[in-house]
Amino acid sequence: MLLSVIIVSYNTAELTVQTLQSLEADLSTSKDLLKKTEVFVVDNNSADDSVKQISKYARASAVPIKLITNAKNLGFAGANNQALRAAQGKYIFLLNSDTIVQLGTIPKLISAFELTPDTATAVLSSQPKTLDHLGILAATLLNQDGTVQSQGGSFPSLSTLFFHMSLLDDLPILGKLLPSTQHTGLRTSQRAHVGMEDNLENAPEKPDLLQTDWVGGTALMIKRDVIDEIGLLDEKIFMYGEDVEWCMRAKAHHWDVAIHNAAYVTHLQSQSSGSENALRGELLGYLYIWSKHKPLWQLPLVKGILLFGVLVRIVLFSLLNQRTKAQQYLRILHSIQKSST
Numbered sequence: 089m090l091l092s093v094i095i096v097s098y099n100t101a102e103l104t105v106q107t108l109q110s111l112e113a114d115l116s117t118s119k120d121l122l123k124k125t126e127v128f129v130v131d132n133n134s135a136d137d138s139v140k141q142i143s144k145y146a147r148a149s150a151v152p153i154k155l156i157t158n159a160k161n162l163g164f165a166g167a168n169n170q171a172l173r174a175a176q177g178k179y180i181f182l183l184n185s186d187t188i189v190q191l192g193t194i195p196k197l198i199s200a201f202e203l204t205p206d207t208a209t210a211v212l213s214s215q216p217k218t219l220d221h222l223g224i225l226a227a228t229l230l231n232q233d234g235t236v237q238s239q240g241g242s243f244p245s246l247s248t249l250f251f252h253m254s255l256l257d258d259l260p261i262l263g264k265l266l267p268s269t270q271h272t273g274l275r276t277s278q279r280a281h282v283g284m285e286d287n288l289e290n291a292p293e294k295p296d297l298l299q300t301d302w303v304g305g306t307a308l309m310i311k312r313d314v315i316d317e318i319g320l321l322d323e324k325i326f327m328y329g330e331d332v333e334w335c336m337r338a339k340a341h342h343w344d345v346a347i348h349n350a351a352y353v354t355h356l357q358s359q360s361s362g363s364e365n366a367l368r369g370e371l372l373g374y375l376y377i378w379s380k381h382k383p384l385w386q387l388p389l390v391k392g393i394l395l396f397g398v399l400v401r402i403v404l405f406s407l408l409n410q411r412t413k414a415q416q417y418l419r420i421l422h423s424i425q426k427s428s429t
Contacts, residue, residue, distance in 0.1 A: 090124035091198065092177030096167040097131045100185045101138040103356065104129065105145050110189040112151055118195055127153045128171035132161040163326035164305065172320055180315065182308045188354040189307075193227050196351040197309045200225055200295035219299050223314040223343025224335060226303035227353040237355055239304040240347060242267040243336060244377055246389060253397025255404075269332075269374075296349040302335035303345055307353035314343050322380075328366055329373020336381060364416045368423050371398070375427055394424050 093111060097104045108127070115122045127149075129142050139157055146153035156170055168182060179198060183189070204222045229237040242248045248269045251257045257268035308331065318337040321330045335345050371394050378390050398421045405414035 089126055089176040089178070090121065091126070091179050091181060091194070092171070092175035093125065093127045093181045093183055094168055094171040094175065095127070095129045095183050095185050096164055097129055097134060097138050097142065097185045098161060099134045099136050099138065101134070101136045101141045104138060104185040105141050107183065107185055107187050107189070108142070108145055108149070108153070110187070111183065111194075112149060114189045114191055114194050115151055117191060121195060121198075122151055125151055126175070126177065127151055128156060128175065129153060130156045130167040130171050131158060132163070132167050133158050163323070165321035165323045165325055165327075165330045168305075169320045169323060172315065175312075178312055180310050180312060182305050182310070183353075184306045184355065186356040187307060188356075189227075190230075190352040190354065193307075193351040193353060196295070197225055197227060197348055200297060200348055200351075201309070201311065203295055204297070219297060219344045219346060221342055221344050222297075222311075222346060223338050224303060224308060224310045224345045225297070226309070226347050227307040227351040228347055228349055229304070229306055229355045230352050232354060232356065238270065239306065240300045240302055241269045241271045243301040243339070244269050244332065244374055244382075246386060246393070249374060249390065250393050253393050253400070255397075255400060297346040298349055299344060299346045301339065301345065302332045303347055305331035305334075306355050310338075311343075314338055314341075317341050318343075325373055325376055326369070328369030329377060332373065333377050333380070336377070364419070367416065368420045371420060371424060372427060375424075391424065391427070395421065398424065 095104065095107060095111075108129070111127065115125055129146075131139050131142065139155070142153075142155055146155060154171075154174075156167075158167065158170075162170070172180065179201060181194065181197070201222060204219060206221055226239065229239050231237045241252075248267050251266045252268040252270050257263045257266050257271065318334070318341055322333050325333060338345060374390060374394065375387070378387050382390075398417050401417045402414050402421065405411075405417065
């Protein structure tokens, strides 16, 4: 098996079927790929007719679809891990249920892995920007209007989190110079140069990759070798932040992380989960990541930075008369204050 695709579904019946249709259309561009791909859909106890619609689609699909139904919502990490344990592919593709895979995306992602030489990690300490040990690769995410959607960023640190939460990274000129935990990838990531390019002389094309610290789990392809080395997603993170934490572990084992600039997936953002839940999960996720990977003395500072950033947003949206957003952040403020992490 070359590829295992995993989609977690939760009350997104029509969107999930739409995602499966776009996935099958892309896989069907290669008969060989179609034969060597398996698809897992993990339903997290949806209250709509997701299971019925997915089952109906699976019966007629040209690609084998294995449906796993849960009696309770296990979260993003827990549900993905169920399928990861059963997946047989050399490459694993995590795909949100509110996405549309553009034609050519999956072949390009797999090709990038195959064409990028793996020269191990002997030179990483002296040439950290050389992409020579690719382990995680994300598609470029698009909004519905075709514009690039923000994903990925720099690893969490006191400075990158402060630049993000203070909105300094959004300033027109200064923002391009400041590393931030959240950015578009195209704005502040370093463009990778492929190591040992002479090995690619006969390749049909060189993959256009953008090296970064972390990428989102929306359309993320990872080598099975990476999972065998670093483990599954952290199920202590129910949703949001597990992709950052996974990439941190991969980087700690010297695997490179990148975005493919010519492979596209349209993401109907916040369709598979509420935007307020996404914001809350993202911010609380930082607290957990710090408790797991960072010096504990920094935790009070992190909590202070988060509270400061949320207050800034409450004031800003109140001044702009965007009361709904201001109220969302007010509730998030209370969640951070109550957090015991």
